[in-house]
Amino acid sequence: MEPITTEIVVVGAGPGGYAAAFYAADNGKKVALVEQNPRLGGICLNVGCIPSKALLHATEIFREVKESTSRGIEFSEPKVELEKLRAWKESILEKLGQGITGLAKQRGVQVVHGRGHFEDSQTLRVETREGQKFIRYEKAVIAVGSKPAMPSAFDLGNPRIMTSTEALELPDIPPDLLVVGGGYIGMELGTVYAALGSHVVVLEALPSILTGVDADLVRPVARAAQKAFKEIRVNTKVLKMATAGKQIKVTMETDKQPREELYDRVLVSVGRAPNLADLGLENTKVTKDDKGFIHCNAQQQTEDPNIYAIGDVNGGALLAHRATKEGRIAVEAMLGEASSFDNVVIPAVVYTDPEVAWCGLTENQAKEKGIDVRIAKFLWGASGRALTLDRPDGMTKLIIEPETERILGMGIVGVSAGDLISEGVLAVEMGATSRDLADSVHPHPTLSETLMEAAESFYGTATHALSRRSPSPK
Amino acid sequence: MDVKLPQLAEGVEGGTVVNILVAEGQEIQKDQAIMELETQKAVGSIPAPSTGVVTKIHVNQGMEVSVGQVLISIESSGAAAGATAKPAQTPAASSAAPSVDSPSRPSPEATAPPSQAADGYRYESKSGAPPPASPSIRKVARDLGIDLTRVKGSEAGGRINLADVRAYIQWLQEIAGQGTAAAAAAQSGAATPATPSQVVDFSQWGPVRREKMSPLRRTVSRRMVESWTTIPKINQLDDADITALLALRKKHAATFAKKGAHLTVTSFLLLVLGRTLKKHPRANSSLDDSSLEIVYKDYCHIGVAVDTEGGLIVPILRNVDQKNLLQLSQELDSLAEKTRQRKIAIEELQGGTFTISNQGSIGGSHFTPIIYAPQVAILGVGQGRAQPVAVDGKIAIRTILPLCLAYDHRVLDGADAVRFLKDVIAGLESFDEADLKLK
Numbered sequence: 001m002e003p004i005t006t007e008i009v010v011v012g013a014g015p016g017g018y019a020a021a022f023y024a025a026d027n028g029k030k031v032a033l034v035e036q037n038p039r040l041g042g043i044c045l046n047v048g049c050i051p052s053k054a055l056l057h058a059t060e061i062f063r064e065v066k067e068s069t070s071r072g073i074e075f076s077e078p079k080v081e082l083e084k085l086r087a088w089k090e091s092i093l094e095k096l097g098q099g100i101t102g103l104a105k106q107r108g109v110q111v112v113h114g115r116g117h118f119e120d121s122q123t124l125r126v127e128t129r130e131g132q133k134f135i136r137y138e139k140a141v142i143a144v145g146s147k148p149a150m151p152s153a154f155d156l157g158n159p160r161i162m163t164s165t166e167a168l169e170l171p172d173i174p175p176d177l178l179v180v181g182g183g184y185i186g187m188e189l190g191t192v193y194a195a196l197g198s199h200v201v202v203l204e205a206l207p208s209i210l211t212g213v214d215a216d217l218v219r220p221v222a223r224a225a226q227k228a229f230k231e232i233r234v235n236t237k238v239l240k241m242a243t244a245g246k247q248i249k250v251t252m253e254t255d256k257q258p259r260e261e262l263y264d265r266v267l268v269s270v271g272r273a274p275n276l277a278d279l280g281l282e283n284t285k286v287t288k289d290d291k292g293f294i295h296c297n298a299q300q301q302t303e304d305p306n307i308y309a310i311g312d313v314n315g316g317a318l319l320a321h322r323a324t325k326e327g328r329i330a331v332e333a334m335l336g337e338a339s340s341f342d343n344v345v346i347p348a349v350v351y352t353d354p355e356v357a358w359c360g361l362t363e364n365q366a367k368e369k370g371i372d373v374r375i376a377k378f379l380w381g382a383s384g385r386a387l388t389l390d391r392p393d394g395m396t397k398l399i400i401e402p403e404t405e406r407i408l409g410m411g412i413v414g415v416s417a418g419d420l421i422s423e424g425v426l427a428v429e430m431g432a433t434s435r436d437l438a439d440s441v442h443p444h445p446t447l448s449e450t451l452m453e454a455a456e457s458f459y460g461t462a463t464h465a466l467s468r469r470s471p472s473p474k
Numbered sequence: 475m476d477v478k479l480p481q482l483a484e485g486v487e488g489g490t491v492v493n494i495l496v497a498e499g500q501e502i503q504k505d506q507a508i509m510e511l512e513t514q515k516a517v518g519s520i521p522a523p524s525t526g527v528v529t530k531i532h533v534n535q536g537m538e539v540s541v542g543q544v545l546i547s548i549e550s551s552g553a554a555a556g557a558t559a560k561p562a563q564t565p566a567a568s569s570a571a572p573s574v575d576s577p578s579r580p581s582p583e584a585t586a587p588p589s590q591a592a593d594g595y596r597y598e599s600k601s602g603a604p605p606p607a608s609p610s611i612r613k614v615a616r617d618l619g620i621d622l623t624r625v626k627g628s629e630a631g632g633r634i635n636l637a638d639v640r641a642y643i644q645w646l647q648e649i650a651g652q653g654t655a656a657a658a659a660a661q662s663g664a665a666t667p668a669t670p671s672q673v674v675d676f677s678q679w680g681p682v683r684r685e686k687m688s689p690l691r692r693t694v695s696r697r698m699v700e701s702w703t704t705i706p707k708i709n710q711l712d713d714a715d716i717t718a719l720l721a722l723r724k725k726h727a728a729t730f731a732k733k734g735a736h737l738t739v740t741s742f743l744l745l746v747l748g749r750t751l752k753k754h755p756r757a758n759s760s761l762d763d764s765s766l767e768i769v770y771k772d773y774c775h776i777g778v779a780v781d782t783e784g785g786l787i788v789p790i791l792r793n794v795d796q797k798n799l800l801q802l803s804q805e806l807d808s809l810a811e812k813t814r815q816r817k818i819a820i821e822e823l824q825g826g827t828f829t830i831s832n833q834g835s836i837g838g839s840h841f842t843p844i845i846y847a848p849q850v851a852i853l854g855v856g857q858g859r860a861q862p863v864a865v866d867g868k869i870a871i872r873t874i875l876p877l878c879l880a881y882d883h884r885v886l887d888g889a890d891a892v893r894f895l896k897d898v899i900a901g902l903e904s905f906d907e908a909d910l911k912l913k
Contacts (some may be wrong), residue, residue: 150493285733302841305808336815336816337617337816338616338617338619338819339613339902341613342612342616354562359517361601361603369602371601371602372600373601398668401599401600401601401603401631403629404599404632405630405631405649406603406606406632407631408601408603429608429609430609430633430634431606431607431608431627431631431633431634432631433630435630436630
């Protein structure tokens with residue numbers, strides 16, 4: 001069969017892959033986009049960001065209803081119709097997936113459905129339903145993403161032991177759910193199941209949930225989770241899991257103290273691994289690091305000059321928006337532009353309740369690297385908007401370079417932190433100073449004012465915080 | 475005021491106006507793009523240095539313009555108004571000690587160099603953060619090959635804006651201008667002053683067609699005149715018997731091809747030259763006229779002349795002496811390809827210590843190349859041809875590669891050159907097969 005010839009082939013149609021494919025096509029390149037899943041959109045759309053956020057939004061109402069009582073508005077106990085909830089979630093995915101397919105078509109991007117395998121540095125074999133297809137390309141972009149890691153000790157083949165992929169399918173509402181791993185995926189999905197009525201226990205091997213995030217940002221989340229979940233158990237390791245009738249018997253150990261418990265379902269969220277098995281990389285010059293992620297330069301180019309890699313396959317922060325940015329850089333590099341992943345600020349958001357978001361330098365990183373920074377904080381208890389939302393459990397902080405007052409990073413915990421952080425990204429990217437932020441008028445009453453007030457507090461003059469300047473003598 | 479084409483990057487002498495974005499009589503803002511210019515490397519826009527009204531446009535679309543040429547004239551009201559608005563501040567005080575926080579920048583037209591023109595400025599941050607500049611300014615800097623740690627930012631927190639970048643470029647241009655002016659003055663004393671050749675009307679003998687020299691053609695032309703007029707050059711001719719080498723190439727070409735590498739005579743030459751230059755460091759040196767010193771380089775970066783549609787370009791292979799034959803072949807392939815597609819960065823054309831000009835793939839026998847100053851030698855390579863030669867008293871047919879080492883007699887003597895070339899020939903004639911083994 002005649003091979004497909006193209007200038008650029010993108011393997012994987014996630015937020016990195018399809019964005020790269022579209023951008024290349026917009027720049028006049030002939031592009032093929034290879035995806036094994038019938039629906040485009042990758043992990044993010046199918047089994048990641050989008051379905052999890054849909055479920056988080058839908059289940060938020062439980063908390064609202066409960067809290068509403070104290071505001072003098074009462075509802076009867078809400079009921080869940082799982083099938084309807086699933087269908088609603090699915091309808092969103094379908095809408096978005098079709099949107100991407102339409103955009104690909106409109107740009108003339110050739111979508112090939114099937115599993116890609118590199119034959120050499122210029123040929124990709126695709127196993128499609130209609131048989132093998134070969135794509136001869138000039139440049140390739142690897143954007144195949146990652147999958148949830150499942151340690152072999154837990155992999156009993158029992159469907160009651162789930163990864164995030166299965167958990168997002170909402171098979172049922174288990175009375176007792178164990179979440180192994182207190183990272184962002186475990187905390188977000190734990191929140192969904194707890195809202196639906198499961199008794200959720202979260203295990204974390206390290207001393208804190210959301211490891212790596214600044215402690216003051218985690219604290220409100222931990223406090224809220226302790227209320228919403230049955231228990232958060234840190235310093236705890238799972239030793240063994242076994243099938244016990246319709247339940248899972250889990251043997252765990254906290255500070256050398258072993259114990260055994262029964263759970264109706266277990267969610268394993270202990271990290272993610274790149275989807276690089278059986279991709280044929282051994283037939284190319286692409287190299288991997290010791291953790292199995294692809295090694296590439298600031299132009300996203302791998303050791304094989306014809307092949308670029310973007311997104312989760314490169315390790316680091318596994319985030320959709322990072323993959324998208326890397327995709328654009330890879331395409332610009334192929335077009336011969338002087339593009340580079342040059343001090344790009346990648347924000348991170350954890351959709352717990354309350355949300356946590358940060359960008360640029362964190363306080364932890366500053367400590368680790370011994371960088372002298374000043375921290376300016378504003379607590380949401382003093383924000384009018386936070387109180388009207390009945391959500392004073394928040395905090396906004398700036399990480400500032402003392403000599404220049406330049407904003408190096410921002411961290412937010414509180415409702416809508418994920419939407420608020422973008423202003424921080426802009427500030428860091430633009431090299432803005434604390435004064436720039438303090439002098440930009442923010443609308444009242446909004447949560448965004450907390451950013452301005454945090455900047456003002458750097459000078460000790462935040463309107464709604466205790467002044468650090470002593471009153472002048474009369 | 476006249477807006478002139480600034481120096482855009484090192485080695486970029488000018489470009490073609492592809493788009494004029496303003497009209498005569500139009501009011502324009504400072505930093506507004508006035509036209510787009512295509513250079514050897516990229517298309518970039520030229521920003522207006524100040525606010526005002528365009529009184530005249532001196533160029534047309536499609537016109538070739540050089541650095542320093544007047545593009546448009548602006549009648550700027552802003553500068554005068556600004557001066558009267560702040561009578562309290564004396565100009566002397568403001569120019570002597572510009573504070574970091576001061577938002578006002580000296581106009582690029584000002585004759586005094588901008589404050590950042592202090593030599594050796596480097597942005598340093600205790601936090602290790604890069605110099606503060608918006609993503610769009612960082613992109614401009616990347617496009618123009620400007621290192622932002624060298625640019626002093628004028629805004630709060632040392633933030634760099636477009637005017638700062640422009641002032642820095644202007645300063646670079648001035649420095650460069652002073653350099654060439656000094657060199658020209660030094661030359662004119664000894665040599666005949668360069669006068670433009672007389673304009674001849676060729677059409678009096680028949681029809682003619684005129685074509686503007688491309689920026690690249692002009693660069694080649696200038697560099698060649700520079701080399702020809704400044705370097706006392708000797709050409710050392712010799713031949714290498716590459717029959718055995720070609721047999722080795724045939725034997726191993728397929729293995730290399732599997733690794734995506736073409737095994738060419740140039741790759742062999744690079745390996746041999748890397749070693750020979752290490753043995754003869756003087757051939758890898760440069761002459762510093764001003765200090766009367768010979769500069770020996772511990773690195774060995776070899777330029778390889780590449781014939782492109784636009785003309786000759788010489789990209790540089792770095793650290794040739796530290797690489798094996800496979801690496802050299804692969805790099806040569808990708809570098810030549812990049813050069814032909816005109817995707818080579820200006821930095822990749824700089825820093826060479828020696829050059830190979832191999833015409834063999836096109837044809838040609840001995841030729842005498844021109845040295846690529848400030849290097850001191852170049853190897854010209856012709857086509858390997860089957861020839862009858864005497865081997866052990868008998869006539870044999872061997873493949874003979876014509877070589878010419880052109881060298882700067884100020885640095886190298888005849889004996890040095892012969893020894894150097896003999897070592898290159900020996901390296902080719904008794905090439906060690908071990909060097910072809912892939913590890």
